Amino acid sequence: xxxxxxxxxxxxxxxxxxxxxxxxxxxxxxxxxxxxxxxxxxxxxxxxxxxxxxxxxxxxxxxxxxxxxxxxxxxxxxxxxxxxxxxxxxxxxxxxxxxxxxxxxxxxxxxxxxxxxxxxxxxxxxxxxxxxxxxxxxxxxxxxxxxxxxxxxxxxxxxxxxxxxxxxxxxxxxxxxxxxxxxxxxxxxxxxxxxxxxxxxxxxxxxxxxxxxxxxxxxxxxxxxxxxxxxxxxxxxxxxxxxxxxxxxxxxxxxxxxxxxxxxxxxxxxxxxxxxxxxxxxxxxxxxxxxxxxxxxxxxxxxxxxxxxxxxx
Amino acid sequence: xxxxxxxxxxxxxxxxxxxxxxxxxxxxxxxxxxxxxxxxxxxxxxxxxxxxxxxxxxxxxxxxxxxxxxxxxxxxxxxxxxxxxxxxxxxxxxxx
Amino acid sequence: xxxxxxxxxxxxxxxxxxxxxxxxxxxxxxxxxxxxxxxxxxxxxxxxxxxxxxxxxxxxxxxxxxxxxxxxxxxxxxxxxxxxxxxxxxxxxxxxx
Numbered sequence: 001x002x003x004x005x006x007x008x009x010x011x012x013x014x015x016x017x018x019x020x021x022x023x024x025x026x027x028x029x030x031x032x033x034x035x036x037x038x039x040x041x042x043x044x045x046x047x048x049x050x051x052x053x054x055x056x057x058x059x060x061x062x063x064x065x066x067x068x069x070x071x072x073x074x075x076x077x078x079x080x081x082x083x084x085x086x087x088x089x090x091x092x093x094x095x096x097x098x099x100x101x102x103x104x105x106x107x108x109x110x111x112x113x114x115x116x117x118x119x120x121x122x123x124x125x126x127x128x129x130x131x132x133x134x135x136x137x138x139x140x141x142x143x144x145x146x147x148x149x150x151x152x153x154x155x156x157x158x159x160x161x162x163x164x165x166x167x168x169x170x171x172x173x174x175x176x177x178x179x180x181x182x183x184x185x186x187x188x189x190x191x192x193x194x195x196x197x198x199x200x201x202x203x204x205x206x207x208x209x210x211x212x213x214x215x216x217x218x219x220x221x222x223x224x225x226x227x228x229x230x231x232x233x234x235x236x237x238x239x240x241x242x243x244x245x246x247x248x249x250x251x252x253x254x255x256x257x258x259x260x261x262x263x264x265x266x267x268x269x270x271x272x273x274x275x276x277x278x279x280x281x282x283x284x285x286x287x288x289x290x291x292x293x294x295x296x297x298x299x300x301x302x303x304x305x306x307x308x309x310x311x312x313x
Numbered sequence: 314x315x316x317x318x319x320x321x322x323x324x325x326x327x328x329x330x331x332x333x334x335x336x337x338x339x340x341x342x343x344x345x346x347x348x349x350x351x352x353x354x355x356x357x358x359x360x361x362x363x364x365x366x367x368x369x370x371x372x373x374x375x376x377x378x379x380x381x382x383x384x385x386x387x388x389x390x391x392x393x394x395x396x397x398x399x400x401x402x403x404x405x406x407x408x409x
Numbered sequence: 410x411x412x413x414x415x416x417x418x419x420x421x422x423x424x425x426x427x428x429x430x431x432x433x434x435x436x437x438x439x440x441x442x443x444x445x446x447x448x449x450x451x452x453x454x455x456x457x458x459x460x461x462x463x464x465x466x467x468x469x470x471x472x473x474x475x476x477x478x479x480x481x482x483x484x485x486x487x488x489x490x491x492x493x494x495x496x497x498x499x500x501x502x503x504x505x506x
Binding site for chain 2: 006007010011013014017018021029030033034036037040041043044047048050052055056059060063064065067068071072075078182190193197200201204207208211215216217221225228229231232235236
Binding site: 317332336347351355358361370388391 | 415418419422423425426429432436437442445446449450453456460461464469473476479480483484488492494495496497498502
């Protein structure tokens with residue numbers, strides 16, 4: 001067994017062990033904390049497999065935002081957890097869930113291990129045709145040019161999820177500010193960190209967006225980093241969550257899919273198909289769409305994490 | 314050089330695994346909050362070495378992202394979902 | 410010249426690995442939360458710094474090297490401040506145990 005295989009096995013065992021711990025954890029909050037560690041550890045596996053774009057997305061969404069979402073949910077449930085602890089699902093239910101999960105996991109393993117060699121893939125075709133848009137990163141090419149329809153619809157799905165969360169607000173609070181007003185000592189450690197870290201984070205987020213053209217990165221990862229920085233500033237009490245009825249909030253949320261749709265319809269009218277980019281303007285159009293999408297993803301994810309409106313002022 | 318980096322990577326991963334076991338077992342919440350910080354340092358060290366081993370310079374971008382998001386997650390954990398940072402208030406400027 | 414750079418890399422990365430070892434031993438053996446936090450932030454951060462220093466000579470360009478330094482600076486900043494906050498939570502959770 002070479003050294004290389006050893007560390008790969010170690011990494012796999014670590015991640016699997018962490019996953020088992022998360023499932024077995026007694027307290028939901030502890031499991032959420034473990035999930036954050038899990039989401040931040042998984043990018044190592046993605047990088048080992050050569051998928052740096054996925055590693056970026058996993059670190060940003062899985063570890064950062066996803067983990068924090070579970071943390072807030074677990075924190076809200078904490079006060080009632082003792083009361084429902086007595087009503088934990090019985091052994092039969094646990095066993096059934098375990099069996100079903102094992103079946104799904106084994107099916108996935110079988111599918112991956114028994115793929116024909118070489119596995120059927122369109123990757124070489126996608127790489128060959130990168131000259132069509134002039135972008136160097138084949139992942140961005142697939143996302144923005146070859147499967148642009150999927151990307152457009154994903155952003156619409158995000159928007160629908162946000163509307164779903166907003167609909168949890170009581171009638172009289174519709175249009176108010178999401179979440180409680182966070183307070184922290186303006187001369188304290190948290191405010192200091194937010195003031196210093198967030199400008200750096202914004203620069204890094206914009207860099208990841210810009211690098212997505214030719215290197216791993218892209219609008220989604222960049223937008224997620226921006227959303228995390230916005231949430232950090234809100235958590236430090238340096239700014240308040242906006243009222244969701246404000247026009248600039250609404251415009252930012254639809255900017256991404258809106259620009260995407262306009263370009264797509266333009267392709268229909270001036271070109272040969274919906275979302276067909278004219279050859280000469282492909283790259284500038286894609287960059288424009290990506291910038292709009294970054295703003296939208298940042299706003300949408302930030303507001304998703306902030307929750308339904310809880311107050312008026 | 315690649316073999317050396319691979320050996321260092323394996324070593325760091327073993328350290329990370331041992332630390333992770335200890336941190337997640339910790340009796341308090343505060344112990345488990347260190348998990349995100351641990352990955353923020355140990356995981357990033359492993360990632361940078363992994364980037365050198367697999368010759369992927371973009372791994373540094375992932376390291377930047379993990380650094381930012383680990384901090385963000387740590388702060389979310391510390392606040393435990395409450396709008397006030399418990400224990401900050403008046404005593405944040407006191408001390409040695 | 411490249412031999413000298415390789416030597417620097419090996420020495421620095423080995424030093425970094427040593428500090429990670431020290432930090433992990435501290436994490437495993439120290440008696441309570443605050444001391445374990447100390448081991449984590451001081452030793453592991455120093456280990457990361459030495460590893461970054463070791464990878465700098467191998468960086469492909471100045472920009473890549475600057476990115477490595479940016480990672481280290483970020484981790485230092487975050488570690489220093491977040492450890493303060495975690496320590497507060499630890500102090501609140503009760504007497505050292």
